[in-house]
Amino acid sequence: MDHAGTTPPAVPTYDSASATPAGWYADPVGQAGLLRYWDGSSWTAHTHASVAPPAAAPKRRLSAGAIIAIVVGAVLAGIVLIGILAAIAIPLYLQQQQIDSEAAAQADLVTIAVAVSDQWADRPWGGPAAVREEGDVYVIRQDGANTTIGPRTGGTHLGGYESYGDGVWCVWVESADGNAWSWAPGDAAPVAGWCPPAETTTAEEFSAGANTAA
Incomplete structure (x- = not known):
């Protein structure tokens, strides 16, 4: 003991x-x-x-300068990390926004084109007199009556409707990003570009390939 x-x-x-x-x-x-x-x-x-017995080791205390340096370093590291995440996320977000904008414009275009095609089927000698945008809908004018189509997707706008005669026509819209998409009889999907004006384009020229303008 x-x-x-x-x-x-x-x-x-x-x-x-x-x-x-x-x-x-x-x-x-x-x-x-x-x-x-x-x-x-x-x-x-x-x-x-x-x-x-061995004396207890004195506890090390960080100086005020060391504490400030650690805090500043952590803040700077956080800023750098946020910058890296933003550099990755923002382009992806903008890209997705553009994809959504173009998809919305094409969806509106198909809706309008189907309605115009139905109007031509009912009135093959002349088709619709006009297609216009009114508020949040599209309106087809034929024989003094209006047919409402919609709703219009926010950011998408009607570019125009051209009738070249002989049942040849073209309608186009613009996306929120300003890109034009057109549709004409015989198209299997929306075509990039706007419709050439009927004043300077014949049905034969249009059908021969001048169906869109960049």
């Missing part, structure tokens, strides 16, 4: 020997910091230096 630091009787006696258990004690006659073994009845010749 280690009793280091306990001071036994300076002059061991029979009574003190029976009362003090064997162990290492501060040497009563030696130098400070020296331990001597007490065998329960007398001091022995065995000694060793007293070992003090």
Whole structure:
């Protein structure tokens, strides 16, 4: 049993020997910091230096400058990360916006083209007199009556309607990004470009391939 630091009787006696258990004690006659073994009845010749428990390492405290540097570094890292994410996300967002804009314009164009085709089927000698945009709808004018088509997709606008005679016609719209899409009889899908004016284009020229203008 280690009793280091306990001071036994300076002059061991029979009574003190029976009362003090064997162990290492501060040497009563030696130098400070020296331990001597007490065998329960007398001091022995065995000694060793007293070992003090290691002192606790002082806690390191960051200086104000170090704390500021860490905070500034974290803020700058956050700014850089936000910049990287923005550089990736913004172009993707704009690209998706453009895709949606073009898809909306083409969907409106198909709706108008189907309605115009139906009007031509009902009146093959002349077809619709006009197609125009009114608020959030499109309107087909024929024989003094209006046929409403819609609703119009926000950002999409009617570009125009051209009739070249002999059942040949063309209608076109503009997307929110300003791109033109046209449709004419025989087209399987919207065609990029606008319709050439009927004043300068005949039905034969149109059918021969001048059906759109860039």
